[in-house]
Amino acid sequence: MSTLTLNDGTEDLEELVLLLDRASRHIWSDADYASTGSPLHPLGLGVFLAQGQAAELLPEGHVISGDLRYQVVDQELDHAEPNPLQLLRAAEEITRAESLQQAELPGLSQLVVDLSDLIREASSVGY
Amino acid sequence: MATDLSSPDHWSADPPGRRHADVDEPLFDPDLIPNVGDPRSVGELLRDVDLQARQLLLDVTGDDAAGLLRGWPLVVDASAQLWHALPGQPTDPTRREDHDRPMTRLSVLSEAVADGLRSARWPGAGAVDTRTDQVATTLAQVAELVQRYRAEIAPEHVHVRRDLQAARTRLMHGVYLGTHAVSVALHQRGRDLRYAAAAAGRPIPLSATRSPYVVGSTASWLQRIGACERAAGDYLAHRFPEQVAGEATTPHDDPTRLRRALASWDIQVHRSLAAHPTPANMVLASRTQGLIGDTSVALLHAGAQAGAFPSPDALDHFAPAIEDANHAWNELASRWRDLCLPNDGLDPALARAAGEVRAAYGEFTHDTTTLATPATIATRPALAEAVQASLDALEAAAELACVVSDKANDPDLTGPARALSLRAHNDTEAAVAARERGDTDTLWVRPHDISANLTVPLPAPVAEGLRRASRAVAKAAAHAAAPRAETVCASSQQLLGSSHASAIRRPVPPPSSPHPPLRGHDR
Numbered sequence: 001m002s003t004l005t006l007n008d009g010t011e012d013l014e015e016l017v018l019l020l021d022r023a024s025r026h027i028w029s030d031a032d033y034a035s036t037g038s039p040l041h042p043l044g045l046g047v048f049l050a051q052g053q054a055a056e057l058l059p060e061g062h063v064i065s066g067d068l069r070y071q072v073v074d075q076e077l078d079h080a081e082p083n084p085l086q087l088l089r090a091a092e093e094i095t096r097a098e099s100l101q102q103a104e105l106p107g108l109s110q111l112v113v114d115l116s117d118l119i120r121e122a123s124s125v126g127y
Numbered sequence: 128m129a130t131d132l133s134s135p136d137h138w139s140a141d142p143p144g145r146r147h148a149d150v151d152e153p154l155f156d157p158d159l160i161p162n163v164g165d166p167r168s169v170g171e172l173l174r175d176v177d178l179q180a181r182q183l184l185l186d187v188t189g190d191d192a193a194g195l196l197r198g199w200p201l202v203v204d205a206s207a208q209l210w211h212a213l214p215g216q217p218t219d220p221t222r223r224e225d226h227d228r229p230m231t232r233l234s235v236l237s238e239a240v241a242d243g244l245r246s247a248r249w250p251g252a253g254a255v256d257t258r259t260d261q262v263a264t265t266l267a268q269v270a271e272l273v274q275r276y277r278a279e280i281a282p283e284h285v286h287v288r289r290d291l292q293a294a295r296t297r298l299m300h301g302v303y304l305g306t307h308a309v310s311v312a313l314h315q316r317g318r319d320l321r322y323a324a325a326a327a328g329r330p331i332p333l334s335a336t337r338s339p340y341v342v343g344s345t346a347s348w349l350q351r352i353g354a355c356e357r358a359a360g361d362y363l364a365h366r367f368p369e370q371v372a373g374e375a376t377t378p379h380d381d382p383t384r385l386r387r388a389l390a391s392w393d394i395q396v397h398r399s400l401a402a403h404p405t406p407a408n409m410v411l412a413s414r415t416q417g418l419i420g421d422t423s424v425a426l427l428h429a430g431a432q433a434g435a436f437p438s439p440d441a442l443d444h445f446a447p448a449i450e451d452a453n454h455a456w457n458e459l460a461s462r463w464r465d466l467c468l469p470n471d472g473l474d475p476a477l478a479r480a481a482g483e484v485r486a487a488y489g490e491f492t493h494d495t496t497t498l499a500t501p502a503t504i505a506t507r508p509a510l511a512e513a514v515q516a517s518l519d520a521l522e523a524a525a526e527l528a529c530v531v532s533d534k535a536n537d538p539d540l541t542g543p544a545r546a547l548s549l550r551a552h553n554d555t556e557a558a559v560a561a562r563e564r565g566d567t568d569t570l571w572v573r574p575h576d577i578s579a580n581l582t583v584p585l586p587a588p589v590a591e592g593l594r595r596a597s598r599a600v601a602k603a604a605a606h607a608a609a610p611r612a613e614t615v616c617a618s619s620q621q622l623l624g625s626s627h628a629s630a631i632r633r634p635v636p637p638p639s640s641p642h643p644p645l646r647g648h649d650r
Contacts, residue, residue, distance in 0.1 A: 014470070017469050017470050018469050021469035025464070028414070028457075028460075028461070028464075031457075032457055032461070036421055036424045036425065036450055036453070037421060037422070037424060037425035037428070037492070037498065038421075038498070039492075039493070039498040041414075041417065041418050041421050041422075042418055042422075042485050042488065042489060042492075042493075044414065045411075045414050045415060045418055045481065045485050046482075046485060048410065048411065048414065049411075049473070049478050049481060049482050049485075051469070052407065052411070052471075052472055052473030052478050053478070055469070055470045055471060055472045055473070056472050056473075056475070058470055062470060063468065063470060064468070064469055064470045092181075096177070096178070096181075101174070101177075101293075101297065102293060104292070104293060104296050106363065106364045106365045107363075107364060108300075108363075109299075109300045109303050109304070109360070109363040109364075110360060110363070110364065112181065112300075112304065113184065113303070113304060113307045116181060116184040116185050116304075116307075117184075117311075119185060120185065125498075
């Protein structure tokens, strides 16, 4: 867990985690209807692992508020219907935030690399 | 007038014939004022490096490998220049050495790469990728800027020291991203070459010590760049060289990678579920098992395409059982996911093990970044070993399913109200439709809890559904493990004797194989 305190990147991280949460749910939902050997299975696992990495960057014991979850996951994005690729791109964009760059989070660079790899992978499966 | 004052020759004492522009002097001495015309700060320039490296990482292909490799030492050289220009190093020589060690190591590795580039047949002389060139130029620009104003920086102030540390982190971050891009390009080039050779009917001989997908021209470069990527990654993860000197790392070019990954997974998943049976870890465990089964079927189909099975009936006999088990694992994962909060962390060791399984299977199942066809997978080197390792893992999965099932009996399980409410009503409706239940009017979660999405105990239908899904996994996993052995092993032996035999490496005994080696297999 990181030593971040509130308002120094935590909100960005929360949104990042929620976007990845939504992306992995979306991909696995698609994968459950896909044929055997679908590339969606490993992609979903990869995104879930990235979500776990992002969650590790949050302050220890931090819980994302229900309101934000509702805002990001249940409401705002429902109207736009973004696909997992868009969600991953949005997540990668968040990692560019100045607040996160200044926080010097161990593991952020690894997450950036993994998100870039996942974006390439998601592009190739037709999202 | 005797003289024409409009003539430029009268503006200076220079000899006639020289134009105004020839004698114009710059307002600033570029040696003293670097980056004239570029008002960006050190932080902004480093941010630009980050963006350039990200863009590179998103657009990289195998065709870029040569140019990126040629340009990579330039990036490290410029980075080292900046690193050493930044003030604030310890004055004590020993401490300073420790402080600089990450960059020193990168510089040494980079010099070795540069030396190698001068003598190696590939990539040979040629153009540097413009993107790495741009990154190196920007870093050099930052170094000049810092050097110029170095005397005005006061590292004795805490906020300045933090700023300097941030600059070093950003610098290393850019190097890390750029190095990963080179690594991706090299790996991709290796695959491209192997596919091209196979398509042309002249398979590339396998190395005795490296991954099946590493070709000769990229092998040593991948190893070197991989070492650099790890060095930069260690710094960023706060794993300093002195702390990781004795750490055993799994080389990514290990030919037994899949078997080792599956063996490590089997050990780690038991450890993690015993120590941290959180819903998020249960999801990861279940989904990874689903992936193992799913990919195993893909490999089996590929093996059948290669003529490995005595009859299509053999595949038809056990593939459905594995697919049923996959479905059961995925259904169970979906139910555990209902109990997760988005910010639930994963056990890092379990996440690493799962990531390695995913990556190791990707070596077989992915073609560039898309899923390969069975025909392509059938040409993969070491396919027989992969099939065997997967089948061993499926057998081990039957026991793991029992472990996982036990976790569903925990009476203290909780989850977010909305997801649990939704699941409870769906399960209730399904039970009513199946005439297993009479009513649909029970309010399983209080409206207030749903509104605030509080964490609540599992409603009865959800708890029962989780236990039912767990039992289904145990049953399906046992069923999927049953038909392995004779048919498959005999078939794998055929695969070893097939036309692809020349492409299959002699397998290395697994670290802890639960089964005897393939019958008649030349080990």
